[in-house]
Amino acid sequence: QKEVEQDPGPLSVPEGAIVSLNCTYSNSAFQYFMWYRQYSRKGPELLMYTYSSGNKEDGRFTAQVDKSSKYISLFIRDSQPSDSATYLCAMKVDDKAAGNKLTFGGGTRVLVKP
Amino acid sequence: DGGITQSPKYLFRKEGQNVTLSCEQNLNHDAMYWYRQDPGQGLRLIYYSQIVNDFQKGDIAEGYSVSREKKESFPLTVTSAQKNPTAFYLCASSIVARGGPYNEQFFGPGTRLTVL
Numbered sequence: 001q002k003e004v005e006q007d008p009g010p011l012s013v014p015e016g017a018i019v020s021l022n023c024t025y026s027n028s029a030f031q032y033f034m035w036y037r038q039y040s041r042k043g044p045e046l047l048m049y050t051y052s053s054g055n056k057e058d059g060r061f062t063a064q065v066d067k068s069s070k071y072i073s074l075f076i077r078d079s080q081p082s083d084s085a086t087y088l089c090a091m092k093v094d095d096k097a098a099g100n101k102l103t104f105g106g107g108t109r110v111l112v113k114p
Numbered sequence: 115d116g117g118i119t120q121s122p123k124y125l126f127r128k129e130g131q132n133v134t135l136s137c138e139q140n141l142n143h144d145a146m147y148w149y150r151q152d153p154g155q156g157l158r159l160i161y162y163s164q165i166v167n168d169f170q171k172g173d174i175a176e177g178y179s180v181s182r183e184k185k186e187s188f189p190l191t192v193t194s195a196q197k198n199p200t201a202f203y204l205c206a207s208s209i210v211a212r213g214g215p216y217n218e219q220f221f222g223p224g225t226r227l228t229v230l
Contacts, residue, residue: 004156006156034216041202041223041224042223042224043118043204043206043222043223043224044157044204044221045221049218088157090157099145099164100145100208100216100217100219101162101172102159102219104157104158105156106154107154
């Protein structure tokens with residue numbers, strides 16, 4: 001079983017809809033939770049970063065962390081065709097020995113249709 | 115422009131050959147990383163380096179080698195010992211993180227390696 005599980009999709013939604021993405025994980029030591037966006041044949045770019053549990057909002061994006069359920073979510077409101085990409089969750093433990101090492105989910109491909 | 119460059123964008127290799135992927139950054143970051151991405155498997159860490167002349171194995175280091183002779187450069191060699199090298203390779207860099215808060219990793223555009 002992978003440490004971080006993510007539905008590969010594709011997730012297809014009409015323009016303007018809410019996109020809901022999630023990851024589950026097994027390592028309770030994860031404390032830092034990231035969402036990256038990756039366009040086709042490009043490198044990932046950081047979208048959101050959350051520490052421990054709770055919600056974080058940035059424009060049309062909301063990240064939620066539920067550590068009791070080992071479940072994180074990303075919501076994209078008013079989705080646009082430009083949001084079509086693969087979304088990767090990533091996690092990190094709060095441990096000096098681990099440095100800046102991340103554990104990634106497999107990514108969910110999202111298609112927003114005009 | 116500050117950023118990370120990777121070359122070449124596409125690389126073809128015959129079985130049994132070693133190839134070296136280039137990664138250069140001008141962000142003045144101390145830490146650099148190499149990841150491999152396969153369809154549906156996300157990114158897996160191959161090697162990372164937090165300082166010049168020092169590097170550590172990641173989760174899938176077998177069949178790969180790296181060097182870190184300069185702060186700006188972190189080349190990855192895919193050796194003939196790597197059994198399934200066809201993949202998308204991503205290089206990243208960050209400020210040094212010796213535990214505690216996450217320090218954002220900035221990614222290059224990637225190199226797609228295909229073994230013929």
